[in-house]
Amino acid sequence: MSVDAADDPVQFDDVTGSESDTFPKPRAHGAAVMNHLADVQEPNAGRSADRGTLYDRSLSYWREHVGDRDLEPHVAVEDFEADWLPSGDYALVLTSSRWKAGTGRGDDYRAYYEQHLKLREWGSEDDNGERDLRKPPLALHVEIMPQFREMVYKSGDPLECPYGEGTRLLAWTTWAEDPFEMERRMYDALRAVYGADAVDLDDRVDDARRLPKAEAHIRFHIDKKNALVETLDQSKQLIDWGGESEIEAHQRRQKEGWLEALVESDRWHLLGFDPKRYSTEMKIYQANQWHKKPRSDPFHHPKLEASYAGVDRGELPHVSEWDEVLDHLRTVVATHARWAGIERSDLIEDDFFDGPMSPPWDFERPTGRREMLRQRYEDLATDIYREALKESTTAVYDILRVIAEHDGATYDALEERTGLARSTIRYHVRRLAETGVVSREGNPVMVFFVSRVVLERAREILREVYPDDTVEQQDERAKERRERRESDDRQPATDGSETSESDSEPDSIGFEYLERLSASIHDLAYLRDRDQLDDRDVRVRADELPPPLR
Structure with missing residues (x-):
């Protein structure tokens, strides 16, 4: 994605610089390389004829x-050997899938099928002498696709062939340190299945050698997980605060802490990193069932990974740009590790990452983060003061206090502790989330302050706003609100009657038949998943439901 730093309201040059640093070298992980072979030998041949391509x-x-696709996967090479493979017994299997383009239109449309070569490892023999095939840690998946100008999508739109006619190749693999190694693995697999002359490098279009994906990561001790998640969450806040960034964040919070965090943005330059034309994703993740593994097992401990996966506009990076791409990803990983206080001794060795024994790697680390965070938290503190001091209502103050007291609260807990209507709570929480004071995550929804620093500052502010407020007074306000709402439910409001806090909010609930709305049932499900609707916002006619759903 293209980036025009001049459009950002906050320039990182105003608050950050950089300094030279050294950190254990993050390991290249998953990556992909694309090739195009201009290998048409018979350009005038029709679809049913062989044009001489791979x-x-x-x-x-x-x-x-x-x-017959029912016979897939087919073991194409039962005993596959290559000098880049770890010790073990390997095979190449073949599958196929319907491709995105074909020939003909309407009822005459017929899709082409792409071919897939996949690396698999033989397991141990069972009691019957059989061995199963499994995906090995060092993965390889090669896609073989047609590129012919007469091809169209099912819609009838023509297939673009930016590099001419021939064969398009796409290889996905892991633990390769450069694109030339990825290409070599791809060619080895193709030649093992289709013959030594299957790939003629003279047919390769150099400009088509592109990088759709790249990753770099470290594995670190689980005791550092919370600190690193907090650091990544701070980066999310700063990016979102510093400009109109396109940002996604997915975080799951449980009693023992943060289990996963992910941030994707095209505006990492707001933190001082070099601008890139593609988005970069940062995530912290752990293996399945990690908690059942002993601490001595590397897979008990999480990874920090930076990756990029394509561009929205323009061309993918060329293979010659690999070092630049990996340097950027490694810089993002190493910088966040430094910000979280991770040292060499905190790294965990596994089969592919040397952990504390990783070679040193020099990079330029952005500085000024402390000042950026200070400015951000000052802005949030102002928002908290303004919300807590609203003259018209103490509703927001009570909501913030419950969240602060319990380090997060569900809507049910907020309703119980404040006495406010659910619609009122959701209205205020939505506003607080839009200003960046709180976040809403999970199902049931948990509302919490966006960071530990903001939580502690909020507690200070709430004590300053109402220093003499007690739990008994808070409970009394909740009781009065409940009684007022119950009274309003029993007696319709008349002209001149006093309006309650819950009735004064702009999103009071009213129901309508679905057929009269512009929304579909799928729209409602989407809004429910995004917490823009909750269980009390949708009614279902129960007497028409099948018994299991009642």
């Missing part, structure tokens, strides 16, 4: 050796 050869192989 794609045609792969299709002929499938027809001869497989012939």
Whole structure:
């Protein structure tokens, strides 16, 4: 994605610089490389004829050796060997899938099928002498796709062939340190299945050698997880605060702390990193069932990973830009590790990452983060003061106090402790979330302050705003609100009657038949998943439901 730093209201040059630093080198992980072979030998041949391309050869192989998709996956090479493979017994399997383009229009449309070569590892023999195939840690998946100008999408729109006709190749792999290694693995697999002459590098279009994906990561001790998640969450806040960034964040919070965090943005330059034309994703993640593994097992401990996966506009990076891409990802990883206080001794060794023994790596670390956070928290403190001191109502003060007292609260807890109507709570929480004071996560929804620093500052502010407020007074306000709402429910309001806090909010609930709305049932489900509607916002006619759903 293209970036124009001049459009941002806050420039990182105003608050950050950089300084030289050294950190253990983050490991390259998953990556992908794309090739195009201009290998058409018979340009005038029709669809049913062989044009001499690698794609045609792969299709002929499938027809001869497989012939039926029900027989997939087909073991194409039972004993695959390569000098880049770890010790073990490997195979190459073949599958196929309907591709996005074909020929013909309307009822005459027929899709092409792309071919997939996948690396698999043989397991141990069972009691019957059988061995199963499994995906190995060092992965390889090669896609073989046609590129012919007469091809169209099912809609009838023509397929673009930016590099001409021939065969498009896409290889996904792990633990490769450069794109040339990725290409070599791809060519080895293709030649093992389709013959030594399957790939002629003279047919390769150099400009088409592109990088759709790249990753870099470290594995670190689980005791540092909360600090690193807090650091990543601070980056999310600063990026979102510093400009109109496109940002996504997914975080899951449980009693023992943060289990996962993910931030994706195209505006990391707001933190002092070099601007890039693509989005960068940062995530903290752990293996399945990690909590059942002993602390001595590397898979008990989480990873911090930076990755990029394509661009929204323009061309993908060329293979010659690999070092630049990896340097950026490694810089983002190493910088966040430094910000979280992770040292060499906190790194965890596994089969592919050397942990504390990783070689030193020099990089430029952005500075000024402390000042950026101070400015951000001052802005949030002002928002909290303004909300807590509202003259017209103490509703927001009570909501903030419950969240602060319990380090987070559900809507049910807020309703119980404040006495406010659910619609009133949701209205105020939504406003607080839009200003960046609180976040809403999970199902049931948990509302909490966006960071530990903001939580502690909020507690100070709430004590300053109403220093003499007691729990008994808070409970009394909640009781009065409940009684007022119950009274309003029993007696319709008349002209001149006093309006309650809950009735004064702009989002009071009213129900309407679905057929009279512009929304569909799928729209409602989408809004429910995003916490813009909750269980009390949707009614269902129960007498028409099947018994299991009643």
